[in-house]
Amino acid sequence: MAKKASKNKENNTTPNPEIPEMKVAVGEGMRRLPVYLLLDTSGSMAGAPIEAVRRGLELFKQEGEQDTEMKETIHVGIITFGGEADFITRSLIPFDDFEPPALSANGQTPLGQAFWLLIESLDKDVKAPIKGKEKGDYKPLIFVLTDGQPTDEWQEPREEILKREKKKVINIITVGCGPYINQENLKDIAIGPTFNMGSDDASFRKFFQWVTQTAMTVTKSVTQPGGGEKPTTISPPPEGIQYIP
């Protein structure tokens, strides 16, 4: 009986506060999940669409703040492409530091430039694991949202990104929005799964909710024991965002 009581005490579910603590140093290295959003801010997005994108980013921030794992793990990079491509966040920043930026829509659609900025950041900001020294980041999750045709040279940077995709070191999702999307052209540009959606307010809202949901799912997956066999499983898109086979 005494033995049984002792065994129960040994395996209870909360540590006994009277047990003296161990003083053992731990590492502070952190494994981050980089989430990049490449957003089309060309002239055709002016008016309601760009306003919807801005509100979508606010929603991304609000919903992400409710999720502890997402908040701690995710680092955000925002690249816009309208007139010129701009790495708005300058580098990957902690989710806590991310503030939805003011956006304006103008100019053409320099997707190629945006791809080059992405490549530069992937190479500079995303940490590879170094045994015993650097934990390394999880596979970046990249969303590209565009409403039209690129107006610069995008094939070469796309090839560069494709090399990384083939090595399974990135996960990229392309979404076309609005009436000017040519699905065949979008497929040519895209790397990884490709989707199409409307350009109304509800569609953008759904898109950003999907981004949040996917980031949350990936965070839960990557931070679970063993990391899962496929840590970057993408959440199924909501109704209104159609997969382009």
Added chain:
Amino acid sequence: MNSKFSIGDPIPSQLTDRHIAMRASSARSGGYCVVGASVRGRLHRYNEVPRDDAFAARSNGTWLAVAVSDGVGSRKLSRYGASFAVNRVCTRFFYGASKVKSKGLEEAIRDAFRKTQADIERFALKQNIALENLHCTLLGLFLDVETGAVGIGQIGDGLILGLANKGEAIPLIEPHIPEEVGATYVLTQTDGEHYSCFEALPSEKVREFKTFYLMTDGVADDCQYGPPSGILQRWANDMDREIRMFPRAKTAQRLKKYLATYQVKGSFDDRTLVIVYRQKDH
């Protein structure tokens, strides 16, 4: 004759068996002590789902076998794979231990891993579930307490570490790791043997070590990566000092408390650590 024992998570007989949220145990075999603890991680606590890690330590008098395993988080029943694997690899090793002299220690461990994988397949079949539901890593250490020879085996992430008498922390095996960060190989995959690593350390080499650590990635990720630099060595020496401060039963409780309470940003996994240490008078 040294005492026989079996501690840690029990082997499951069916998929309704309870897998408690925290466990701590200790035992002694010859001149070696074993303390182990496993606790549910933050994410599992928050989501009110079970711990997926498991550990076991067994002694047949001559051999001391310890194992830890991490059930893959995306599989809801993987804790049964983990607890099955850690127990079965110990017993499978004991069954084959008589052949260590003829086949060698490394081959005996390889054989124990291989048979454990086959046993899990049979368990899955018996429970009428697909094998992938039991996906788990496996790390094992097998010590002849009479000669001091040690063999180790590992598939998947986690760490087997030795602390040398002079204070140097040395990873004892270099497991295969997938290129994709966060992914892991598992014992239960069809080509699992291809990604398994085995190593035998002769007794003269083992004498250079005072302590061995086996841990799942929930602990390994928090003790290997700085800042500060040199954290692994500091961690291993701190831990070695702490485990020798109190009798081993109390040490197991302290270890459990430590695993359940230390804070590292972004650390959500279950945490499992088993320590085998040579007592000073041996």
